[in-house]
Amino acid sequence: xxxxxxxxxxxxxxxxxxxxxxxxxxxxxxxxxxxxxxxxxxxxxxxxxxxxxxxxxxxxxxxxxxxxxxxxxxxxxxxxxxxxxxxxxxxxxxxxxxxxxxxxxxxxxxxxxxxxxxxxxxxxxxxxxxxxxxxxxxxxxxxxxxxxxxxxxxxxxxxxxxxxxxxxxxxxxxxxxxxxxxxxxxxxxxxxxxxxxxxxxxxxxxxxxxxxxxxxxxxxxxxxxxxxxxxxxxxxxxxxxxxxxxxxxxxxxxxxxxxxxxxxxxx
Amino acid sequence: xxxxxxxxxxxxxxxxxxxxxxxxxxxxxxxxxxxxxxxxxxxxxxxxxxxxxxxxxxxxxxxxxxxxxxxxxxxxxxxxxxxxxxxxxxxxxxxxxxxxxxxxxxxxxxxxxxxxxxxxxxxxxxxxxxxxxxxxxxxxxxxxxxxxxxxxxxxxxxxxxxxxxxxxxxxxxxxxxxxxxxxxxxxxxxxxxxxxxxxxxxxxxxxxxxxxxxxxxxxxxxxxxxxxxxxxxxxxxxxxxxxxxxxxxxxxxxxxxxxxxxxxxxxxxxxxxxxxxxxxxxxxxxxxxxxxxxxxxxxxxxxxxxxxxxxxxxxxxxxxxxxxxxxxxxxxxxxxxxxxxxxxxxxxxxxxxxxxxxxxxxxxxxxxxxxxxxxxxxxxxxxxxxxxxxxxxxxxxxxxxxxxxxxxxxxxxxxxxxxxxxx
Ligand SMILES: Nc1ncnc2c1ncn2[C@@H]1O[C@H](COP(=O)(O)OP(=O)(O)OP(=O)(O)O)[C@@H](O)[C@H]1O
Ligand SMILES: [Mg+2]
Numbered sequence: 001x002x003x004x005x006x007x008x009x010x011x012x013x014x015x016x017x018x019x020x021x022x023x024x025x026x027x028x029x030x031x032x033x034x035x036x037x038x039x040x041x042x043x044x045x046x047x048x049x050x051x052x053x054x055x056x057x058x059x060x061x062x063x064x065x066x067x068x069x070x071x072x073x074x075x076x077x078x079x080x081x082x083x084x085x086x087x088x089x090x091x092x093x094x095x096x097x098x099x100x101x102x103x104x105x106x107x108x109x110x111x112x113x114x115x116x117x118x119x120x121x122x123x124x125x126x127x128x129x130x131x132x133x134x135x136x137x138x139x140x141x142x143x144x145x146x147x148x149x150x151x152x153x154x155x156x157x158x159x160x161x162x163x164x165x166x167x168x169x170x171x172x173x174x175x176x177x178x179x180x181x182x183x184x185x186x187x188x189x190x191x192x193x194x195x196x197x198x199x200x201x202x203x204x205x206x207x208x209x210x211x212x213x214x215x216x217x218x219x220x221x222x223x224x225x226x227x228x229x230x231x232x233x234x235x236x237x238x239x240x241x242x243x244x245x246x247x248x249x250x251x252x253x254x255x256x257x258x259x260x261x262x263x264x265x266x267x
Numbered sequence: 268x269x270x271x272x273x274x275x276x277x278x279x280x281x282x283x284x285x286x287x288x289x290x291x292x293x294x295x296x297x298x299x300x301x302x303x304x305x306x307x308x309x310x311x312x313x314x315x316x317x318x319x320x321x322x323x324x325x326x327x328x329x330x331x332x333x334x335x336x337x338x339x340x341x342x343x344x345x346x347x348x349x350x351x352x353x354x355x356x357x358x359x360x361x362x363x364x365x366x367x368x369x370x371x372x373x374x375x376x377x378x379x380x381x382x383x384x385x386x387x388x389x390x391x392x393x394x395x396x397x398x399x400x401x402x403x404x405x406x407x408x409x410x411x412x413x414x415x416x417x418x419x420x421x422x423x424x425x426x427x428x429x430x431x432x433x434x435x436x437x438x439x440x441x442x443x444x445x446x447x448x449x450x451x452x453x454x455x456x457x458x459x460x461x462x463x464x465x466x467x468x469x470x471x472x473x474x475x476x477x478x479x480x481x482x483x484x485x486x487x488x489x490x491x492x493x494x495x496x497x498x499x500x501x502x503x504x505x506x507x508x509x510x511x512x513x514x515x516x517x518x519x520x521x522x523x524x525x526x527x528x529x530x531x532x533x534x535x536x537x538x539x540x541x542x543x544x545x546x547x548x549x550x551x552x553x554x555x556x557x558x559x560x561x562x563x564x565x566x567x568x569x570x571x572x573x574x575x576x577x578x579x580x581x582x583x584x585x586x587x588x589x590x591x592x593x594x595x596x597x598x599x600x601x602x603x604x605x606x607x608x609x610x611x612x613x614x615x616x617x618x619x620x621x622x623x624x625x626x627x628x629x630x631x632x633x634x635x636x637x638x639x640x641x642x643x644x645x646x647x648x649x650x651x652x653x654x655x656x657x658x659x660x661x662x663x664x665x666x667x668x669x670x671x672x673x674x675x676x677x678x679x680x681x682x683x684x685x686x687x688x689x690x
């Protein structure tokens with residue numbers, strides 16, 4: 001079976017006033033795969049995610065292309081990407097502290113009619129006439145959210161403000177929100193950092209299951225065991241360059257990779 | 268399903284109406300012991316509180332819900348006030364004049380939103396302060412914005428004079444047996460009822476917005492715009508919508524103000540009023556609409572009652588100083604016996620200092636002084652305000668309670684099994 005590329009970067013570069021964070025990075029994500037992205041601290045993994053989702057823009061002189069489902073998305077705004085199905089989480093967990101956990105999840109629901117002001121106002125009158133309103137979709141989304149929260153073992157906190165969650169729970173919430181969007185490609189930046197190993201294994205099982213259904217995952221993870229076990233393909237970044245890519249087995253046997261992790265001490 | 272309970276919240280509206288009018292009666296009653304004609308105080312007081320309450324609700328939509336720090340709120344109020352006033356003078360009926368004021372204020376908000384809403388919060392605050400001042404200055408400088416026209420050589424400084432529609436339409440006193448109700452009293456009562464009705468409608472409107480997924484998105488932008496954007500929220504679009512709706516509501520408040528206050532000029536809209544609205548929102552409860560209603564009443568009570576009661580402050584102060592004078596003399600005698608620094612100490616005489624402060628600060632500043640202290644105390648001890656923000660209520664709650672029931676029954680089953688095993 002030929003799998004098509006859903007997300008691709010072609011020679012993207014990023015220079016932070018002198019520091020070359022990414023140098024001619026090209027990666028290809030095939031549909032329904034789990035792709036790992038590893039590399040030492042500061043090798044540019046998060047920066048690559050930021051470039052793909054346009055949180056920061058590429059260098060002007062040396063612009064490469066970023067393609068999502070075959071379309072160039074170089075300057076596409078992040079929220080439009082999310083709407084089209086390219087979703088991400090952040091390494092530093094981003095939550096809505098004053099919203100409840102359930103509300104956090106519901107923000108991630110896509111194409112919710114109740115998020116349209118006009119619809120909200122019109123539905124006040126429809127409600128009085130006992131016609132259907134956005135509340136139907138709201139309930140459906142809320143049920144879906146509760147299922148995801150249940151899976152992530154934080155459903156008992158649904159009505160708590162997100163600011164009371166612990167660090168690990170916040171990671172889970174951010175992951176839950178990403179799953180809630182039903183995105184086609186989900187970029188996860190260290191999704192299980194600080195999550196207990198049992199739950200983190202179950203999360204990767206879930207990711208594997210979702211992948212089989214239709215989603216593609218691009219995952220930054222420092223836990224080698226987990227990433228090697230679950231990925232179909234792994235890219236290795238070192239000092240802003242892709243130094244190796246291949247199946248987990250190939251990566252584990254590649255001496256360059258070990259060198260990169262040992263860093264300058266090896267020289 | 269009990270979904271309709273979550274939507275319109277009729278019981279809460281009744282609670283607010285009850286609270287509003289019972290505090291009106293109570294305050295009038297209490298004041299009747301202090302001043303001869305308490306209605307002269309409470310009628311305008313509650314009318315001001317209602318009008319400013321509308322503006323404060325709209326500020327809350329920006330600041331409390333969407334996280335837009337607008338420090339130029341008075342500009343939108345002023346735009347609504349002037350537009351409605353002019354429309355009225357052009358002989359439009361008020362139910363057209365007021366909506367036009369809202370539309371113009373909303374459009375003004377839209378024009379301002381386009382270039383500014385992606386500014387960082389602090390820059391936005393500075394910009395909005397400037398806009399408030401600019402609008403005031405322009406209205407003062409434009410000679411044609413003055414009515415009656417014969418005053419136009421004074422520029423816009425004299426402002427507009429319109430009519431109190433209730434007072435000019437109700438001219439005959441109402442006689443009920445022995446009691447004679449003066450026409451002005453009836454008119455003022457009717458005006459207060461109308462203001463209250465509009466106020467409640469606006470409250471309902473913002474509550475509907477607040478308790479909807481739309482309101483939830485606004486809150487998410489306030490909490491973390493990066494995260495909101497990453498989940499597909501067009502933050503600029505939502506902020507503009509919130510800003511325009513809120514500006515139109517401020518325009519509504521301004522329009523009612525024009526008809527109530529009758530004569531107004533640019534200098535009647537000092538920046539102080541913007542901060543007044545902020546105080547209402549902060550003390551009442553940022554992000555809580557009921558809190559804002561309460562805050563408006565509280566803050567206006569303090570302002571208006573102290574304004575009235577301190578009318579005679581000079582005699583009061585001179586009486587206090589009269590009592591303290593022997594102390595002052597004593598202080599002077601003592602310090603004149605001290606060598607070298609005696610003269611310096613003399614100049615520090617606390618009693619004359621007190622007297623001077625009172626003299627250079629006219630009584631209308633006392634409430635501001637008090638609000639300053641109140642604000643600091645609130646920000647330290649109760650930053651969430653009297654009524655803290657609460658989570659929005661939608662049918663999503665049903666999913667949670669359903670879920671809880673489900674898991675409960677699973678647990679019960681498991682317990683039951685355990686029991687059987689135990690036996
Ligand atoms: N906004 C920025 N401004 C300046 N330098 C930056 C910025 N973001 C990242 N960098 C630099 O770019 C390099 C790559 O950072 P990046 O965050 O992508 O690393 P990473 O691979 O995600 O590391 P880690 O595993 O620690 O998360 C680092 O040297 C970092 O200092
Ligand atoms: Mg990183």
